[in-house]
Amino acid sequence: MPAETAAPAEVLSLYRDIDRAEWARMASGIPQPLTETEVVQLRGLGDRLDLQEVREVYLPLSRLLSLYAKATQRLGADTSAFLGEDDGTTPFVIGVAGSVAVGKSTIARLLRELMSRWSDTPRVELVTTDGFLYPNDELERRGLMERKGFPESYDRRALVEFLSEVKSGAAEARAPFYSHMRYDIMPDAHVTVRRPDVVIVEGLNVLQPPPAPNDVAVSEFFDFSIYVDADAGHIEQWYVERFLALRKAAFSNPNSYFKVFADITDEVAVERALRFWREINLPNLVENVLPTRHRASLVLQKAANHTVERVLLRKL
Secondary structure, three states: OOHHHOOOHHHHOOEEEEEHHHHHHHHOOOOOOOOHHHHHHHOOOOOOOOHHHHHHHHHHHHHHHHHHHHHHHHHHHHHHHHHOOOOOOOOEEEEEEEOOOOOHHHHHHHHHHHHOOOOOOOOEEEEEHHHHEOOHHHHHHHOOHHHEOEHHHEOHHHHHHHHHHHHOOOOOEEEEEEEOOOOEEEEEEEEEEOOOOEEEEEOOOOOOOOOOOOOOOHHHHOOEEEEEEOOHHHHHHHHHHHHHHHHHOHHHOOOOOOHHHOOOOHHHHHHHHHHHHHHHHHHHHHHHHHHHHHHOOEEEEEOOOOOEEEEEEEOO
């Protein structure tokens, strides 16, 4: 890892350091479950996800996660039997963290599709923490619109309550819905989770420690967690590229919150994107997101071309 984002040796010693070639061998003999069309549909703006990346990186990861889920479910059932209780097995919860524009949303969608193809985990739901951002009106009232995405811009209590319902085995748990087009919470829309085998929770700050000693951390509800890692300079480039792509697509929609950027020149668009990155997203990465990397069960280290070059798997 580059010096400015490198983890100290004592942190790295917690992990198995597996290079791309060694990790890819884990997929030997496993059929490719997705078509090229499906991969293109899952790919986010700016991502370079292809069938080879799926086979060599995410197919073995999905199998590993399926094995973890099955083992956890078995342990839950054995514990219930030991206590003389009915089987109270609850969903296996996976957290996916990382910077804006690093590709974590694409990875979360991809893992949902891949894990649902394994017989042990056929029902997989995905929830993003964008839905737990405070509505824009509330962010404006608190003076937080320029800090959207920072830990204080989220309704952490609502997120903890949602995950508590999921892990307590509630028949149904509802999360708010966030519209990237409107750049706000949709008050009449929700994401409903009904006791699936796996719940994937994707967001910037899901590995944050609790804000106070007696508070519960969001990550305490996770059975496994993934941090998507890359050099900050590479993420900056991806952020600008994504901004330019959005400007030509979603931003040009008259209903988009960002339609004001649709008609500016490329030069001005790059300037705006860099300002947003350097004044908001990079400080959030350095202050809040990156320091949580060592809390992850597994770290995916991306190269400049968006492909994963190394996998760090926490030792048991």
